[in-house]
Amino acid sequence: MDFLAEGFRRAWGLLIAGDSEVFGIAAVTLKVAIVATAISCAAGLPLGYFLATRRFWGRRAALTMVNTALAFPTVVVGLLLYGILSRRGPLGGLGWLYTWEAIVAGDVLLALPIAAALSAAAVQSVDPRVRRTAETLGAGPWRTAWTVAREARFALAAVITAAFGQVVAEIGAAMILGGNIRGSTRTLTTAVALYTSQGDFGMALALGLVLIVLALVVNIALQVLQGRGHA
Amino acid sequence: MLELRGVRHRYGKRVVLDLEQFTVPRGAVVAVVGHNGAGKSTLLRLLALLETPTEGQILLNGVAVPRRASAALRRRVTLVEQRPMLFRGTVRENLEYGLRLRGIGRTAVTGIIGHMVEQLGLLPLLDRRRAELSDGEVQRVAVARALALRTDVLLLDEPASSADSAAAGALYRALAAERAARPVTVCVASHQLEDAYRWADDIRALADGRLSPVTPENLFRVDLPPGEGVKNVRVGGIEIAVMTERTGAAVLAVPPTDIFVSREPLASSARNVFKGRVTGMAIGRHGAGVHVRADMGADGGVELVASVTAEAARDLALAPGVSVVFSFKATAVQVF
Numbered sequence: 110m111d112f113l114a115e116g117f118r119r120a121w122g123l124l125i126a127g128d129s130e131v132f133g134i135a136a137v138t139l140k141v142a143i144v145a146t147a148i149s150c151a152a153g154l155p156l157g158y159f160l161a162t163r164r165f166w167g168r169r170a171a172l173t174m175v176n177t178a179l180a181f182p183t184v185v186v187g188l189l190l191y192g193i194l195s196r197r198g199p200l201g202g203l204g205w206l207y208t209w210e211a212i213v214a215g216d217v218l219l220a221l222p223i224a225a226a227l228s229a230a231a232v233q234s235v236d237p238r239v240r241r242t243a244e245t246l247g248a249g250p251w252r253t254a255w256t257v258a259r260e261a262r263f264a265l266a267a268v269i270t271a272a273f274g275q276v277v278a279e280i281g282a283a284m285i286l287g288g289n290i291r292g293s294t295r296t297l298t299t300a301v302a303l304y305t306s307q308g309d310f311g312m313a314l315a316l317g318l319v320l321i322v323l324a325l326v327v328n329i330a331l332q333v334l335q336g337r338g339h340a
Numbered sequence: 341m342l343e344l345r346g347v348r349h350r351y352g353k354r355v356v357l358d359l360e361q362f363t364v365p366r367g368a369v370v371a372v373v374g375h376n377g378a379g380k381s382t383l384l385r386l387l388a389l390l391e392t393p394t395e396g397q398i399l400l401n402g403v404a405v406p407r408r409a410s411a412a413l414r415r416r417v418t419l420v421e422q423r424p425m426l427f428r429g430t431v432r433e434n435l436e437y438g439l440r441l442r443g444i445g446r447t448a449v450t451g452i453i454g455h456m457v458e459q460l461g462l463l464p465l466l467d468r469r470r471a472e473l474s475d476g477e478v479q480r481v482a483v484a485r486a487l488a489l490r491t492d493v494l495l496l497d498e499p500a501s502s503a504d505s506a507a508a509g510a511l512y513r514a515l516a517a518e519r520a521a522r523p524v525t526v527c528v529a530s531h532q533l534e535d536a537y538r539w540a541d542d543i544r545a546l547a548d549g550r551l552s553p554v555t556p557e558n559l560f561r562v563d564l565p566p567g568e569g570v571k572n573v574r575v576g577g578i579e580i581a582v583m584t585e586r587t588g589a590a591v592l593a594v595p596p597t598d599i600f601v602s603r604e605p606l607a608s609s610a611r612n613v614f615k616g617r618v619t620g621m622a623i624g625r626h627g628a629g630v631h632v633r634a635d636m637g638a639d640g641g642v643e644l645v646a647s648v649t650a651e652a653a654r655d656l657a658l659a660p661g662v663s664v665v666f667s668f669k670a671t672a673v674q675v676f
Binding site for chain 2: 241243260
């Protein structure tokens, strides 16, 4: 118990003192998470809408594929992308390996199925009359999609939160693709793993607390949004 | 003019609509009547260009509509569904939705909405949200939202089903005013035959997705016994004589124009003669639809609609509650 209490004391001290390493790692994590969430949602939400509303050959297979991708192990995704981004890989020329861009690429691959599958479910739960009504009042495809999205906005906000949650808490791809380089690709999760293995429990705990605070802030923001959007 | 040609529409393997031809002439009001599940709402969704028929064509003013109708084409037709949907937001925002899509300026939008609000008595509702409205109010807002767009074709699915009589009156008056102002084509689906007689230029009946020669009151699902010649089939406490060679499940249709209504029994060749009373009347521009019910005890009997001229209704002093005799020939009963 002393060990745990000591860890908390040191964590609190680091946070209060504004430790540059803790906040530097948090900044990298936030940058990666925001960019990866934005990209995965920008592609995943329209993909989910398309899967939910269009009838085409192979739609069921596409939905099954997206749902299966939800369960992809992060280390396997990291490994595959490592092969692609490594010097001898097809995208080796980009020089992304061990950069924050590589972590973003891995996180996008992991969050995209979440954004697509959950937004498809969210759109499917919207009353089909919303789409018909928008169309019969003269809306084109984009305006119809926007109207449906407005009706499903709470569910879609939850989709964005889930995608953010996946990205910010992921470790496997970040470790393999980023290399956990100090000041460059060290994220909160990879740093927690590193400092725990080095026995610096206080530092690991401080970083863990920052991670929890990040998740809390995003959820509070969502609740505020839901409160404003009532009715 | 809106037209369906050779339309056969399926949901899965089930054929829900099978129409060789269905035309709504320009400027006319056509009522489509039929039981629940007859295909009325599907028909209106096809006419609204919201669904593409599995087979066949939709023509708007003689031009075939492509399989995926463009927004520009859809803006010429609008549909108010039986259970209309209001979007999240206020009534005012809902009324503005379609007008803004058409790029109409703020001042013009305010003027159009003001006019609709006045016609349909929506002023107290303007700043309310959908959760604060009754079903009847939602229906009125949806009709106003559609009328405000001034489309060439207006499709209404049971537009007064949730309205009280005053609201229904306001709704039909607004529709009449719109027709007086411009040649709007209207197709109304209704199970209330009185509305159809009162407002429509033409009444079409749907049964099992097909156009039926008679209105739904005069349709009966029966199981025809084997044999030839005249068969007596029991329907709701009475026996109807029908001339057919068919056996098994069938639908009997008694055309309203083939039903004689008299105050006393007539000596005639009709095999179907029933004593009853008038249960309702709707007098329209094409004569009177007289609802007659065969007396078979407190809860027995069958209700039919007979079509008579307004003069005949007056001469016979027909009114609800009046005892009558109604008759029709076994050969007048259509089987399909």
